[in-house]
Amino acid sequence: MANTAHGIGGLKYDPRKRTKPPELNVLLALVLIIVTFEVLGWLLYRDSFLFNTRDNVDAIFNWARLNIIILQVSIIGIIAIGVTQVIISGGIDLSSGSIVGATAMIVMSFAQTELVNGNPNPKAVFGAWAMDLPVIVPILVGLACGLVAGCINGLLIAYTRIPPFIATLGMMVSARGLSKWWTNGQPVSFPTEGFAALGKGMMPVVYFIALAILFHLILRQTVYGKHTYATGSNEDAARMSGINVARHKVLIYTLAGMLASIAAIVLSSKNLTAQAGMGGMYELDAIAMSVIGGVSLAGGRGSIIGTVLGALIFGVIISGFTFLKLDAYYQEMVKGAIIVGAVVLDQWRQRRTAAGM
Amino acid sequence: MSDAKTNLPGDAAPQSDRHPSDVILETRDLTKHYGGVHALEGANFTLRRGEHVAIMGDNGAGKSTFVRQITGVEQRTRGDIIFNGRPVQFAGPLEAREAGIETVFQTLALADHLDVSDNLFLGREKIRFRLGPFSILDYRAMHGATLEALERTGVKIPNIHNTIERMSGGQRQCVAIARTATFHSKLTIMDEPTAALGVQETAQVENIVRTLKEAGEPLILISHNMRQVMDLVDRIVVFRRGRIVANLKRDETDGQDVVAYITGAKTQPEYVGEGAA
Numbered sequence: 001m002a003n004t005a006h007g008i009g010g011l012k013y014d015p016r017k018r019t020k021p022p023e024l025n026v027l028l029a030l031v032l033i034i035v036t037f038e039v040l041g042w043l044l045y046r047d048s049f050l051f052n053t054r055d056n057v058d059a060i061f062n063w064a065r066l067n068i069i070i071l072q073v074s075i076i077g078i079i080a081i082g083v084t085q086v087i088i089s090g091g092i093d094l095s096s097g098s099i100v101g102a103t104a105m106i107v108m109s110f111a112q113t114e115l116v117n118g119n120p121n122p123k124a125v126f127g128a129w130a131m132d133l134p135v136i137v138p139i140l141v142g143l144a145c146g147l148v149a150g151c152i153n154g155l156l157i158a159y160t161r162i163p164p165f166i167a168t169l170g171m172m173v174s175a176r177g178l179s180k181w182w183t184n185g186q187p188v189s190f191p192t193e194g195f196a197a198l199g200k201g202m203m204p205v206v207y208f209i210a211l212a213i214l215f216h217l218i219l220r221q222t223v224y225g226k227h228t229y230a231t232g233s234n235e236d237a238a239r240m241s242g243i244n245v246a247r248h249k250v251l252i253y254t255l256a257g258m259l260a261s262i263a264a265i266v267l268s269s270k271n272l273t274a275q276a277g278m279g280g281m282y283e284l285d286a287i288a289m290s291v292i293g294g295v296s297l298a299g300g301r302g303s304i305i306g307t308v309l310g311a312l313i314f315g316v317i318i319s320g321f322t323f324l325k326l327d328a329y330y331q332e333m334v335k336g337a338i339i340v341g342a343v344v345l346d347q348w349r350q351r352r353t354a355a356g357m
Numbered sequence: 358m359s360d361a362k363t364n365l366p367g368d369a370a371p372q373s374d375r376h377p378s379d380v381i382l383e384t385r386d387l388t389k390h391y392g393g394v395h396a397l398e399g400a401n402f403t404l405r406r407g408e409h410v411a412i413m414g415d416n417g418a419g420k421s422t423f424v425r426q427i428t429g430v431e432q433r434t435r436g437d438i439i440f441n442g443r444p445v446q447f448a449g450p451l452e453a454r455e456a457g458i459e460t461v462f463q464t465l466a467l468a469d470h471l472d473v474s475d476n477l478f479l480g481r482e483k484i485r486f487r488l489g490p491f492s493i494l495d496y497r498a499m500h501g502a503t504l505e506a507l508e509r510t511g512v513k514i515p516n517i518h519n520t521i522e523r524m525s526g527g528q529r530q531c532v533a534i535a536r537t538a539t540f541h542s543k544l545t546i547m548d549e550p551t552a553a554l555g556v557q558e559t560a561q562v563e564n565i566v567r568t569l570k571e572a573g574e575p576l577i578l579i580s581h582n583m584r585q586v587m588d589l590v591d592r593i594v595v596f597r598r599g600r601i602v603a604n605l606k607r608d609e610t611d612g613q614d615v616v617a618y619i620t621g622a623k624t625q626p627e628y629v630g631e632g633a634a
Binding site: 218221222223224226227229230232234236237239240241243251300301 | 494
């Protein structure tokens, strides 16, 4: 027991009470799930989930599968980066999937090419003035869509004090309505080559990783990040400390909206088309990735690294079920169970911390 | 305090023509009514630089009401507050804090998921590179200043990288108090800082109070703990039924005497005329 300056008391140093990065548990879960699929694969099909088993390919890992795992979660992963920040600040964002749909429709309208195989574009939304625009135009239009939608979310939540659940639910319904109204439900297709190149091949993975690194640094190293955690941890304390909590919330939701719009740009480019129903249920998948990655719905806790790991768990499970030749319906049922399990785990962890264990 | 002396010709003199410069806080006729309830009535109170004063009284005597008027948590019904030579009217606790009044509340204003130095610097972070809301934090400078502040206040915390949620009640209280020392506040107010703490933790908080005294930082301490008050402060002001009924030098009184004032068995002659009974 150490002595204080006045020679009384002091506090014991207990290394067990050191804060361990919670991402370690998520990483462990990821490894466990992969091992499970590996074992099941050998037992059921004499095949490996992770490793290359084909003689004509010279590689240790099954790269095709690994690529698919990360590719299929990158676009929702981009949304999850924004949703993670919203949840850390103590909020929730249900509107991201609909923002993806609306943004995709609008973006694609500014990314169309005039001639398809020598004929006029059959899906043209605007006249000739909006055809074959430089690729920067649809990108800026898309970012603006996300900015406006996210900003409206933030303003509603910060200044009318309605719960984030309701504000973003309203945006979810309205944005979906907008995406259907835009072309009366018709898909928008035939983008320029420049626009189509944005989401080609593994490009979504590149954006996902780059944005994840960027926002990891922002959350860890900047005032914005510190205030995001503080707001979610103890909003009154944050306000008492001089943080403009309302303005900060507007910024958080605006960034989340913009990340959803980036996902929309990449998705519509990858699919070469935009449909009114695009991005449906993405908001729930994004929330699930965050929660599985250790982001606490109570706010104050979580990280981008955790969310990336959560996204990978998502991807591994989808691929694993395909690998085991299980029906797609099982995937959804198990996905639901995993989300509930992750929240139960989070609640249990909070009680444990509160009890000083 | 030597600090106050050196300040005299400089910033204190121009504002002090009707006000002695060694007074950090003065209230005149400070009154707060909640509808028909007279929670605080005509409180005249002075605090000198470097002085530690305890406010005592039964529950509902007006102690917390008094503090809430000073820190801007509530708006007074009438009266004046002169802080650091200027009449003040704080719109909220944040303004009071910016003016240099740090309050350690019973319910701690800490962000549980952040660590010690994050909490100390919350809302006034040290910046390495300015970029609006995305300004880069200077963790190294903040950690350095945190260690310095903890050393100055005599706070021992096993690991300043630990988040607040992993700390005991006493450690949390110490962090909250260390915050006042980090920013050289002009006045610290503690509202029952040890009410929820164990013996050893209480001792630690009391050590910090002594350190503040040695550093010449003025303090208002609200406490029910007679031993603590007798150990720590220079002067005791007793509230009863919303009025100040006694202003006692610690050296000229004892526990029994103070209790007599608290319970209403005694009232100092100079306060009798004001209707305290």
